[in-house]
Amino acid sequence: MPGLGLVLALAVASTVVGKEFPLVGGPVTGIVLGVLLAALKKPGARLRPGIGFASKRILQASVVLLGSQLSLAQIVHVGVGSIPVSAAHHGLSELSVFLITVALSATGLSTDLAALRRTGPRPLILGACLWVVVSVTSLVLNS
Template identity: 45%
Template sequence: MRAVDLAPGAAVCLVIAAVSTVIGRFVPVIGSALPAVLIGVGIAMVRRPAARLQPGIRWSSTFLLQVAVVLLGAQLSLPVILQVGAESLPVMLGTLAVCLTGAWLIGRALRVEPRLRTLVGVGTGICGASAIAAVSPVIGAASAEIAYAISTIFLFNVLAVVLFPLLGHALHLDPHTFGLLAGTAVNDTSSVVATASVFGAGALGFAVVVKLVRTLMIIPISLGLSVMEARRSGRGIRMTPRRALRLVPWFLIGFVAVALVNSTGVIPPGIRLGLVGVSQFLIATALAGIGLSADLPALRRAGWRPLALGAILWVLVTATSLAIIAVTGGLGQ
């Protein structure tokens, strides 16, 4: 894609990010992430962005977000990442098991088509649109099913940015605990970053680590679905080790690499602070693109059943995450 094709849409996202940053400076409690996504959604509701803006908007909402996540690695060290991954594993596995079981049982009760309920289940339980995109060819999902699932997940991504910080403050969660909740109960990486940013900077690094570890669950789930689909109907694609390795996002590798460099102490504090600031601005830019990409007609076409399934799974995952955190002594710290 040429820069000239990306420039118009990216410029719109950058302007929204700049406005959101100013809002965040005047109202620090909401930061820049929440205004960015809300402004984007508001514009999309009034008038869907023109076709010439779409390439830049997509680039901003995907690549720039991934770069932002990589730069967040400058806040952490490798020992911290390993510790966070081990600490979050019980919550992560528990919520994933509840979500996938709920998707099968509740989806059947709501008469949601099997492939669509699988997509909504993995989107809610693992990492939103990324998991949907990875699993879709494995189960042979149709383009309409993919669009419906992504639109459903998108709605709850936006709601999470607004509601989860309120929930965290109502429960008097500390940044560490809220980061664990957001990392395991919010869908997309983008909404995890936004939600943690709105709650407070102290929750952001922890939430991102938890989320990136959770993203790795794409690999075993895709492998399992591949085997099941092959036995059931012979549809979909064969999951090879090479294809499984391709499911590991490049930005996860980049995030760990930056954290590894930071672990050596070679990044001066001033530069590290600057990298985090750049990351936060890129997050606002990406979320502006995500807001502008809101496809409200697709939600209407999907009907109420996938939305109901997504809502129930979202509540189940959140409740399970809070329950496991409480049992393991995480609440009330």
């Protein structure tokens, strides 16, 4: 599917950057890199099917995958016998974050910057505020 390769490459690059800068993370890096790439050269009609698939279907799958994981408290409650489950949980967690990065990279690629400029700064301010809340919550929960 044309466009999906571009989104996957962008997601891999975003994941690498996100590992280096965990406060920002791969998903946020993916959407920013996608917007920047779209600003430099808008993806053509040939790439839109893959980008659309990633921004809709892969996002839905990643949210379902993320929501279906065991919580850490459940694993601790089960005990040592859950170590294989814990290892699988970590793998599923990494996969779901990568899939969210793929979806947000596609969302960034499909962003219409002209329409974004016409709406004014309010959506960007709201997005920045939400990013701060999610980042602070993540830091508190991980410490």
